[in-house]
Amino acid sequence: MTAFPNFEWVQIAYALLTLFIVINYGMVMTAVVRKIGARVGGRYGIPVWQNYVDLLKNIALRSKISHGVMYYLGPVFRLTGGVGLLMFVPTIYGSEWHQNFSYAGDLILALYFVFFGTLGMALGAGESGHPHSAIGVSRGLAQVTMAELPLALGVFALSLQYQTLDITEIVAAQQGSIFNWTVFTNPLATVAAMVAFVGTMMRSPFDVAMAPQEIPIGPPTEYHSSYLALMQTNRVLFPVAKTVIYMNLFFGGATSWAEFAIKVFCLYMISVVIGVVHPRFRVEQSIRFFLKWGLPIGVLSILVV
Amino acid sequence: MSLRDVLSPFTAWKHVINDPVTIKDPFNRPGADRYRGFHQNDMDKCIGCGSCEEICQNAAIDMVPVEGQEAGPGDSGLRPMIDYGRCCWCALCVDVCMTGSLTMSNEYTWVDSDPDAFRFVPGVDGKSWDLEPKGYQREDTRRLTGTTRAPMGELAPEDRIGNFCEIVDGFTPEQAVIEADRCVECGLCVATCPAHMDIPDYIAKVRDGDFEGGLQLLYETNPFSQACGRICTHKCETTCAAMHEGDAIAIRWLKRAITDSVDKDRYFDLIQKPDVPETGQSVAVIGAGPAGLTTAFDLARKGHKVVVFEALDKPGGMMRYGIPEYRLPYDVLDHEISVIEAMGVEIRCNMRVGHEISMEQLAKAYDAVVLSIGLHQGRSTRVPGSDKAEAAIDLLRRITAGVEVPVPEQVAVIGGGNVAMDIARSMARLQKIKYGRVGVTVTALEDLDRFLADREEIEEAQEEGCVIYPARGPQEIVLDGETVMGLRTWKVQAIFDDQGRFAPKYDEADEMIHPAGMVVEAIGQMADISLLGEALTEKLEWNRGRIMIDSTGQTSEPWLWAAGDAVSGPDVIHAVADGHRVAVSVGKMLAAKREKVQ
Amino acid sequence: MRHILYRLKDRYHLGTPVFQRDDLCFVTVKRFELRAILTELRDVEGFTHLTLLTAVDWIEEQQFQLTYMVNNRVANLTLALRVMLDREDATGDTIHDLWPTAATYQRELREMFGITFPGSPRVDEEFILEGWTDLPPYRRDFDxxxxxxxxxxxxxxxxxxxPKTHxxxxxxxxxxxxxx
Amino acid sequence: MKDVDDKFLKNPDTEVPLREELRPRKVTTPDGQEIDIDPLRDYFCEAKPKVHPKAYSKIVEDFYNWARANSLWILGFGTGCGAIEMRPLMTPRFDAYRYGIQWRPTPRQANLLVISGYLSVKTLKRAIRAYEQMPQPKYVMGLGSCTINGGMYWDSYNTIKRLDDYLPVDMYVAGCMPRPEALLHGFMELKRVIKEGKGEGANLYAENFDQYKANQKAVIRDWDMPDYNW
Incomplete structure (x- = not known):
């Protein structure tokens, strides 16, 4: 217990509760967002409960086939990435229940988890035997790596600014006034990170690796039934978890579930606002975009700090 | 990539507050007014001609018998069943439909988990769109088949009235091909034709220009094709599918076109006696009319020896002596009979049975006797003075025979049938030759549109100057001593009583006197059965004054058959049909007899 | 167009040209001259584009007709050369070296009509059909x-x-x- | 039916040789090792499709069926003309997504194979492979006349006439082609069938697997794949 000074067993239950709330929140929110996107396109869009039905349907499928151990582990890793990300970030600041397992230095861990899922997918999809999966994975990884560069630089600037890698402390430093938020105290780093945010939310114009019309259907080509259900769960969990990090790092975190819901939604909408109206970049285009815009801003933010 | 390119897409966000462009209820959207949706078929209009089946490029249509639709005149009793596993909704079937019964609704949704469910008979298998008024209908101005007859030359009334020349030119081969091309070859007419000629088949031959092949087809069912090509009552044309679209196909004239187009001498090459062994059996036929000669033709081709006894000078029966020359020229008839004679039929003219030879002799000398004596006695109106009236049939015979007949300046004809028209027009010609003008009055009980005569006969008679008074009942032949002065008629109010019995009612106030130097009665004919002799007349069974026969034409005597007008009414094509029927029956009897001998 | 035909007529055996439009003409040529004419059309007369190469099965005459349609884009002229082949023999002369696209057409003709073009690349490989063992399906004797x-x-x-028999x-x- | 030239007889079945690159053979790896390869075996998994029982409890099965019906994922594989009729369904005009219908680009994630019109033998081969890769339960919908009885390709040398000879079909939509509305009707009807628990085409396929295979092999002459490859 010495390594985890403020750990208590009950936190596991609390964390599971957090997970539950966040997954459901993600389920509904992504559906609502899709509906909004549909309205922009002049459509009605899916019912808000459609995600649940799809999830249930996938679990209800009768036949499953496997391509080996890594194939199994792919979605598991992927989900672990999402869950882990959420678990090591304080979801609600100041809440004893939803503090999760946040420790000093966990920012690095969180960044690792952002990447972890994609890596897991790479391994799993690679084993699925589908030649296009591997291509999709490599394209996806290339793009994500490039998108993470500005984030890493922005986070570096942040850690220089706050002189800590503890997310809880970063959040704490932003409490009090809205002007304490990093977005005002360090706008350059925020911009750099937000470029990465848009780039990694798997939305247009940066979702070519996942785009069904591209290489069918990218990494998850071979995934189906409960594997796909796992991935679906991650698809709703992961963006929320990622948004939570950004919220904590740059937008003062959340002190209640209501604030959480609103802030996450608003942040998420940033990528949506861009995504639903813009066409996709090709992989090399988006990489060039990150190198040309994201990277200099990130470097600049460090220099400014 | 300019800043504008980045920013302008965001304007699309304004749609988020607009109503979606999505169709809110896609399940109840009607098709366009003229959408080519699922088929409808009006059972009352459909005649089951199968043109839709024929035209379908996808073999999607079957003609099937359905309950409640019986075959009958002009209706095959079949209805189209459409396989929606084949249909591509091109609407050719609707466009070709001869009656316009087949249409399309604008309904277009039909899902089912049973693939066999998509076969249905529109109009029979109830569907939700059966009464849907919208949908694709054929445009009235557009027809895939021609609607008007090919033109044919004929003599103008003023050119034809002074002579007995044939009126109608007949189709030239080119015209015939054009006319034949209108035929959809449904074959509804075949059932209507008493002789069930292969009408669509020979029309197809005409269309292909194969007149010789057509002639052979004609002779398979009708040895009087030349005559029928001119004077047939062409009942077939009343059930022609094309009449729903416009003019019926000129089936009669097409038949004539075949017979005219083939060289007269070629007939004997094309129609040859089949190579069958002589049976040694012999048949006597009484009367060389169409029924008798058809029987003779058929039996001779089966290898029997046939002798035809004809009371008059020349063979042909009523076709020669009842039908005026301007409708059926004698040389055509002579040629026709010569073809029949070429089968080995022997015709003995001027042999009146009962005079030169008796029935008993015939019965003894021949294995079978066929009685086809026709109707050569005119019926009388029995009004006062009718003993002074002439019988139309008698008059016609005298004209044909070249006997001098009295031709007064004014003639009154009683009757509205074809014989009435024949005598009226014949007298009109004689008047024209003698006096230079026509003075014929035709009176009949019926209204003009109920006349029994063919429409064209009536019209042509009127063109030639005959005056027709419909709905007038003869009351008296006005006499001045022995001289006929005219005909007195009353207006007819009703011909039949409530029970449908013949009981004319007259309006006595509406009286007319038709001045005439001759009154001709043309109200019907009957057979002269005196030739049978008393003993045979006693022995035979009778049915309302007619010899009773079974469906094959056999009388109650095993050796005697009866055929033709005397048993089935005045009509050449009926007589031909009778002839075939009797010939088969006789042939069977003879075969049985042969077997018994062996 | 007529000038071009006049120029060709002196040196080659041309059939009677059929003008379907002013700028579209069909003319029958001898097989042994085809290559020379095509080359001349391409290099001298500016017919740089092979629009299509197709065949017609004249089964009654026991012949295949190959139609080479070439197009002069600058002058907007289309000239189609017809060559008759013996149906029994059914061997054409490949022109894939004049127009590489011809190789694809020739593969198609090989498969659909059974007309071979010796020397044409991949001409014996399957083109559209898979595992076809019957007569070439575009032949008229294939029912x-x-x-x-x-x-x-x-x-x-x-x-x-x-209806009639019913x-x-x-x-x-x-x-x-x-x-x- | 049209007259058929009964004198014409198609070639008696001659074997179509396996393509060169698919034959089992020995290859030498760059490091000199000799290995046997059999492309037909190496490319595909082999497991015969089996009949999957329904869920143990009826309530659960009904619940599952409800979910399956309301989450129809369609394999976006346009085999014929009807593929063009699906576009308006995906796009705002009809917006089928609001009914829980969406198109997936991979058979692994699809439940519904829409055969959108005629199937040439060549396409049939691909359609069968796509169908077999779909997870159970799976459904097939046939669009238009062609899938029912050949449609306008009834006399084509290279087009099958009855889809249900080769795949178990759950729903047919009449038309040539059916309009998008009719297609939507078909989906709704299919939903009803699924909810009633009658959408058991996949089990039917597994039960009559040999029959289906025989039919498929009768027309697909170059059968260069294992009997089952899902």
Missing amino acids: TLAYSQQTYNDRPGRVTHD MQKTLYADYPKGAK
């Missing part, structure tokens, strides 16, 4: 309906009736029909 019925199942249960059966079954 596509019969093949289809012998190969692919129809949905059973369909019967049709001819009426005969129901209305006058005992009438002696015809002398046959």
Whole structure:
């Protein structure tokens, strides 16, 4: 217990509760967002409960086939990435229940988890035997790596600014006034990170690796039934978890579930606002975009700090 | 990539507050007014001609018998069943439909988990769109088949009235091909034709220009094709599918076109006696009319020896002596009979049975006797003075025979049938030759549109100057001593009583006197059965004054058959049909007899 | 167009040209001169584009007709050369070295008509059909309906009736029909 | 039916040789090792499709069926003309997504194979492979006349006439082609069938697997794949 000074067993239950709330929140929110996107396109869009039905349907499928151990582990890793990300970030600041397992230095861990899922997918999809999966994975990884560069630089600037890698402390430093938020105290780093945010939310114009019309259907080509259900769960969990990090790092975190819901939604909408109206970049285009815009801003933010 | 390119897409966000462009209820959207949706078929209009089946490029249509639709005149009793596993909704079937019964609704949704469910008979298998008024209908101005007859030359009334020349030119081969091309070859007419000629088949031959092949087809069912090509009552044309679209196909004239187009001498090459062994059996036929000669033709081709006894000078029966020359020229008839004679039929003219030879002799000398004596006695109106009236049939015979007949300046004809028209027009010609003008009055009980005569006969008679008074009942032949002065008629109010019995009612106030130097009665004919002799007349069974026969034409005597007008009414094509029927029956009897001998 | 034909006429055996439009002409040429004419059209007259190469099966004459349609884009002229081949032999001369696209057309003709073009690249490989063992399907002696019925199942249960015979059966079954 | 030239007889079945690159053979690896390869075996998994029982409890099965019906994922594989009729369904005009219908680009994630019109033998081969890769339960919908009885390709030398000879079909939509509305009707009807628990085409396929295979092999002459490859 010495390594985890403020750990208590009950936190596991609390964390599971957090997970539950966040997954459901993600389920509904992504559906609502899709509906909004549909309205922009002049459509009605899916019912808000459609995600649940799809999830249930996938679990209800009768036949499953496997391509080996890594194939199994792919979605598991992927989900672990999402869950882990959420678990090591304080979801609600100041809440004893939803503090999760946040420790000093966990920012690095969180960044690792952002990447972890994609890596897991790479391994799993690679084993699925589908030649296009591997291509999709490599394209996806290339793009994500490039998108993470500005984030890493922005986070570096942040850690220089706050002189800590503890997310809880970063959040704490932003409490009090809205002007304490990093977005005002360090706008350059925020911009750099937000470029990465848009780039990694798997939305247009940066979702070519996942785009069904591209290489069918990218990494998850071979995934189906409960594997796909796992991935679906991650698809709703992961963006929320990622948004939570950004919220904590740059937008003062959340002190209640209501604030959480609103802030996450608003942040998420940033990528949506861009995504639903813009066409996709090709992989090399988006990489060039990150190198040309994201990277200099990130470097600049460090220099400014 | 300019800043504008980045920013302008965001304007699309304004749609988020607009109503979606999505169709809110896609399940109840009607098709366009003229959408080519699922088929409808009006059972009352459909005649089951199968043109839709024929035209379908996808073999999607079957003609099937359905309950409640019986075959009958002009209706095959079949209805189209459409396989929606084949249909591509091109609407050719609707466009070709001869009656316009087949249409399309604008309904277009039909899902089912049973693939066999998509076969249905529109109009029979109830569907939700059966009464849907919208949908694709054929445009009235557009027809895939021609609607008007090919033109044919004929003599103008003023050119034809002074002579007995044939009126109608007949189709030239080119015209015939054009006319034949209108035929959809449904074959509804075949059932209507008493002789069930292969009408669509020979029309197809005409269309292909194969007149010789057509002639052979004609002779398979009708040895009087030349005559029928001119004077047939062409009942077939009343059930022609094309009449729903416009003019019926000129089936009669097409038949004539075949017979005219083939060289007269070629007939004997094309129609040859089949190579069958002589049976040694012999048949006597009484009367060389169409029924008798058809029987003779058929039996001779089966290898029997046939002798035809004809009371008059020349063979042909009523076709020669009842039908005026301007409708059926004698040389055509002579040629026709010569073809029949070429089968080995022997015709003995001027042999009146009962005079030169008796029935008993015939019965003894021949294995079978066929009685086809026709109707050569005119019926009388029995009004006062009718003993002074002439019988139309008698008059016609005298004209044909070249006997001098009295031709007064004014003639009154009683009757509205074809014989009435024949005598009226014949007298009109004689008047024209003698006096230079026509003075014929035709009176009949019926209204003009109920006349029994063919429409064209009536019209042509009127063109030639005959005056027709419909709905007038003869009351008296006005006499001045022995001289006929005219005909007195009353207006007819009703011909039949409530029970449908013949009981004319007259309006006595509406009286007319038709001045005439001759009154001709043309109200019907009957057979002269005196030739049978008393003993045979006693022995035979009778049915309302007619010899009773079974469906094959056999009388109650095993050796005697009866055929033709005397048993089935005045009509050449009926007589031909009778002839075939009797010939088969006789042939069977003879075969049985042969077997018994062996 | 006519000038071009005049120029060609002196040196080659040309059939009677058929003008379907002012800028579209069909002309029959001799097989042994085809290559020379095509080369000249391409290099001298500016017909740089091979629009299509197709065939017609004149089974009655026992011949295949190859149609080489070339197009002069600058002058907007289309000239189609017809070459007749013996149907029994059915061997054409490859022109894939004049226009590389011809190789694809020739593969198609090989598969659909059975006309071979020795020397043409990949000409014997499958083009559209897979595992085809029967007559080339575009040949006129290949009966596509019969093949289809012998190969692919129809949905059973369909019967049709001819109005004429149906009426005969129901209305006058005992009438002696015809002398046959 | 049209007259058929009964003199024409198609070639008696001659074997179509396996393509060169698919034959089992020995290859030498760059490091000199000799290995046997059999492309037909190496490319595909082999497991015969089996009949999957329904869920143990009826309530659960009904619940599952409800979910399956309301989450129809369609394999976006346009085999014929009807593929063009699906576009308006995906796009705002009809917006089928609001009914829980969406198109997936991979058979692994699809439940519904829409055969959108005629199937040439060549396409049939691909359609069968796509169908077999779909997870159970799976459904097939046939669009238009062609899938029912051949449609306008009834006399084609290279087009099958009855889809249900080769795949178990759950729903047919009449038309040539059916309009998008009719297609939507078909989906709704299919939903009803699924909810009633009658959408068991996949089990039917597994039960009559040999029959289906025989039919498929009768027309697909170059059968260069294992009997089952899902």
